[in-house]
Amino acid sequence: MDDSQQISLNKVSVAYPGAERNQLSDLTIKTPAHQIIGILGPSNSGKTTLCRLLSGIIPQVMRADVQGEYRLGTLNPTANWAEINRFIGYVFQNPADQLSGMAETVATEMAFSLVNLGQSASAIDAKVRALARQFQLIDQLNQNPATLSGGQMQRLAIACALVTDPEVLIFDDPTSQMDPVGTSQFFAWLKNQHDKTIFVTSTNVDALCNTVDSLWVLNAGQLVASGTPRKIFNQPAKSELIPAPVVFNLASQMGWALPDGDYPVTQAELMEATGHER
Amino acid sequence: MSDSESSVVLRQNWAQNIDPVTKLLLVACVLLGSLLYKSLTYSLVVLGLSVFLVLAARIQAKALRLIEFSLFLIATIVLIQGLLYPFNRTVLLTVFHLRFYKEGLLYALMLSSRLLSIIFVTSFFIFTTTITENATYLEQIGVPYHTVYVLISVCYILPQINKNMRHIQVAQRARGVNPQSNIAEQVRAIIPILVPLITKTLMQSVERSTALQLRGFSNPNRQQTEKLTYYRAELAHRGLILLAALLGGWKIWMILSKLV
């Protein structure tokens, strides 16, 4: 696997100016790109700081003293910062903060990133309509963004991040304000996004385990565990830091193990372990 | 997505076919003129022109509402200048044995007509342009997008700050602060309302600054797609800049001729 397909962090530490302790300390990991990575951990564990580092917000927008090297395939955020939106789509925890504050209609809001790239009106119009259809916002195109409902605003924020077809997507706790139906729709949509590198932080352990390819577990700025959800929750020295998903609790208490002795963590593995899948 | 207008699209109201920058230059000229010239006839002429402008654009109702702010002020000007203008000589009328002088009243008339003409010519700009029209046109004539953003986003941030304020007032009432009762309670409510409001407004501006940059805000080859066209915009700009130069030049000429 050549370097362009690798995500690698080597002894990465980040400290905000005036902060007593490092927000991230000594992160080291090497993993293939083009997968969905879930980032888990208690509050103050450094999840948001890691998202800011990977996207280039640190140090481009937010000053911080960063040590160590980090690579996202061939992308170097600081080098091509002016055209960053071509490579990275970032979705904030609070979608309202994502809007440009200058658009009278949903369509103009979605077009903002493309106008900044200097694309032609027709190309922008086509792209915006396609995304509006994909995110059920087609009838809201001429509506003022401020009048959207919570769920619509969340979908608009995601659409704005995707409009430039970026290779890397970063979601910082996107479903915290969504109701259960909205949350399951989001993770279902996320599961079938292919050949993109996606980072998603969340406290919803069950949804993450069912969706991601691998998990990074942070605690107080350190990477305490990483790997597939199955590997992480079947480790003997599993820390009490992260509550296990319901699938794992159920299977471990009922003794439903997978052929290799691990207990299932995702719904698919549960079906396999209980011999239900057709 | 409105497609780009190629030829001069005549909007229904003639005033909307004049570009925003011309209207702003008009306001600047009237301001400059009233700063430089104290003559009554000049001020009355300018007032007449601005009233005609407002009537022709059929925005007199809205313009009058803007005037309400200043009517009380104009009344005090007439009162104070009428009685106390330093160059008062000839008594015009006495009311409740208060002596009103001709010179003072004329001076007050000059001041008031200037204030009214500024309000009228500004309302010509306010009530015949929209925020997006201003933003698009400023960028179209070459104003860097960063500057346009700073100027125009103010109009969008205000509704959001007011919404934040209402949420905070409700939240603080639940904690025992009641900002709507007597003056003492209102003063005591200043800190509990303003601190969260300002912190939240500044935090949101941090988030927005990050979001903007992530969406390519500082990209040099940004290309606005919409092209607005107006009636003889170029000509109007040059004409008004010339007018401003004339106003300034004439004043300097008058000062020099007095000295020599």
Place this chain on the structure above:
Amino acid sequence: MSVEINQLHFTYQNSNFGLQIPALSLDKGLTAIVGQNGAGKSTFFKLLMGLLPLQDGNISINGKGSHELTGRARLTEIGILFQNPDDQLFNATVKKEVTWSARQITRDRAQVDQIVESALTKVELLDKADENPFDLSLSDRKLLAFATLLATNPQTYLMDEPMIALDWHSQTIVLHILKQLADEGRQIIVSTHDMDLVAHSFPRVITFDHGAMVFDGTPTALFGSPAILAQAGLLPPRIMQLCALLGDTNVYLTTEDYVSKHQA
């Protein structure tokens, strides 16, 4: 000591949303309010707090008409924790924030200090007493807002989505405190999306849908009627979703509940 509501009707001016509650009595213990975003949960809470005008019908809070309770008198009867703590924090330090609330009900120095210390200890923020509230994480800011509510210690607690933005440890802290308060005989009314929380901790659950009360009973009864769940746009607890995948459509509240019934 209970919250009595009857013939309550409320509509916002320029929207077709209307809240109707014919009759409802909330007595001591834990009660959950569930329903989709926009179903009327927050409006209901604001009406109980007297933050929205009482259009018609009446609400009595522990024997007193809700709209007679003004300013400080209400603080010891009923209090609310909003979903977003940032609208309420305005003091220079965590300690001063809680002290401000304590001083709304008592001026006695010793009593205030005792209230502040006990509130901060319960939410485990005592070690951050001198920090600026806005330098804390969102999870800690929410615990701080909860501490200010504990400082006034009302008879009725309204909690609007308390678990949102809290990490797991903080969620266990809040739940533990709420259970303690319920055992002391206070009314604890919690609006939430977390059906697992409702299943494992709440003896009573009320469901709102488009401003109407469509269910009032036990979680077991609610999760046993798929029609109401579908109408209100709700999902059953995760254990039931899994069992459905395995072809078992019985009602289970927790994993332990399932295991104990199948551990033959």
Place this chain on the structure above:
Amino acid sequence: MQIKNTNATSMWRFKLSTKAMVLIPAAVGINYVAKAFAEGLKLPLWLGSLGTYLASMLAGPIPGAISGFINNVIYGLTLSPISTIYSITSIGIGIAVGILFYKGWFDSAKKVWLAGIIIALVSAIISTPLNVAFYGGQTGVVWGDALFAVLVSHSFPVWIASFIDEFVLDLLDKIVVGYLAYFIYKQLPKKLIYFFKD
């Protein structure tokens, strides 16, 4: 804990970063809402420069001056056209606050009222010629104009009477806003202060 200006980046850094550009509209918004709040209180206070103070304290005199200027221009082009004239005064206030803050005059409560007096002086010095030119020396505030009338009737020259009228109002307003800004700045989270500082 007062954030000293650790690295001595010059306070006159002109190239406006995106941060300053987003701070300016927020500062103007704060000016508006503080002014509306003061009008609700019916006290002889404007409070309309609170946002300008905070912008100068957070990002230096240039963003402070610009937010003051834009505040009056936008206020003039939306609500009361005459206030466009006073954008010059707001520039003066922004610069004065920026310099005083940089020199440490907002470090402790005791110094703030001194800073307030200086800012009131700056504001009055710039506003008086504008008041004379446009209002014949008045300020538009009833309290101040009554004082102006009394002074002129005791044959004070119009310029002096107008300056006193403006200064008395500015004194109260600029000191109160000074303390409000001082108190709010102390409350702001560290990460916000560092964000706008570089």
